[in-house]
Amino acid sequence: DIQVTQSPSSLAASVGDRLTITCRASQDIGTYLAWYQQKPGEVPRLLIYAATTLQWGVPSRFSGSGSGTDFTLTITRLEAEDVATYYCQKYDSVPRTFGQGTRVDLK
Amino acid sequence: QMHLEESGPGLVKSSGTLSLTCAVSGGSIDSASWWSWVRQPPGRGLEWIGEIYHVGATNYDPTLKSRVTISIDKSKSQFSLILTSVTAADTGVYFCARRRPPAYGTDVWGRGTNVFVSS
Numbered sequence A: 001d002i003q004v005t006q007s008p009s010s011l012a013a014s015v016g017d018r019l020t021i022t023c024r025a026s027q028d029i030g031t032y033l034a035w036y037q038q039k040p041g042e043v044p045r046l047l048i049y050a051a052t053t054l055q056w057g058v059p060s061r062f063s064g065s066g067s068g069t070d071f072t073l074t075i076t077r078l079e080a081e082d083v084a085t086y087y088c089q090k091y092d093s094v095p096r097t098f099g100q101g102t103r104v105d106l107k
Numbered sequence B: 001q002m003h004l005e006e007s008g009p010g011l012v013k014s015s016g017t018l019s020l021t022c023a024v025s026g027g028s029i030d031s032a033s034w035w036s037w038v039r040q041p042p043g044r045g046l047e048w049i050g051e052i053y054h055v056g057a058t059n060y061d062p063t064l065k066s067r068v069t070i071s072i073d074k075s076k077s078q079f080s081l082i083l084t085s086v087t088a089a090d091t092g093v094y095f096c097a098r099r100r101p102p103a104y105g106t107d108v109w110g111r112g113t114n115v116f117v118s119s
Helices: none
Strands: A004-007 A009-011 A017-025 A033-039 A045-049 A062-067 A070-075 A084-090 A102-106 B005-006 B009-015 B018-025 B034-040 B047-053 B058-059 B070-075 B078-083 B092-099 B106-108 B113-118
Touching: A004 A009, A009 A017, A009 A033, A009 B092, A017 A033, A017 A084, A017 A102, A033 A062, A045 B106, A062 B106, A070 A084, A084 B009, B005 B092, B018 B034, B018 B092, B034 B070, B047 B070, B047 B078, B058 B070, B058 B078
Parallel strands: A009 A102, B009 B113
Antiparallel strands: A004 A017, A017 A070, A033 A045, A033 A084, A062 A070, A084 A102, B005 B018, B018 B078, B034 B047, B034 B092, B047 B058, B070 B078, B092 B106, B092 B113
């Protein structure tokens, strides 16, 4: 099975900061990668699909990049409402594995 | 707008069988979609369980494959999860969700249902 490694596992940042979260696949998955946001007690929300495409209604401060094995989720200017755990998921093949998650908190 | 809602027992005895149903409304279950189950153990990350295509093909996580069955009932606009021989490790929130192939992510999620496996 293709492994998915997400980093960091957690980070703390200030409002207005630029954040980068990385997801690495153990084999080439093309652009079959999605990013999700999950706030405490809430349902996961799709942010990015096909590695770079912003889901409808998601603020433009979120962006995704990468292909093959290395992918990045960037938040250009962190807002307080962005405090959440972020997950990547590969869906090129079975199993459709999620990354371990990155918890984002405010300093 | 499509809406998914999970239902089923919140308490299952160890070694027993977990059975959940996801009702689909606001759209057709017979559209080109993968209907998925994802779970989240307490305080932990998301785990993909498996999926069923609208025409009936299924995929399962290899670590659960021997215990999982996902089925679809188009007449009732619902799909279901059965997980046998449960243990405490199967405790968590179970989400049903929809992914449209080939390139879209999982864009519609149910609110999730808590399942506790008791000894």
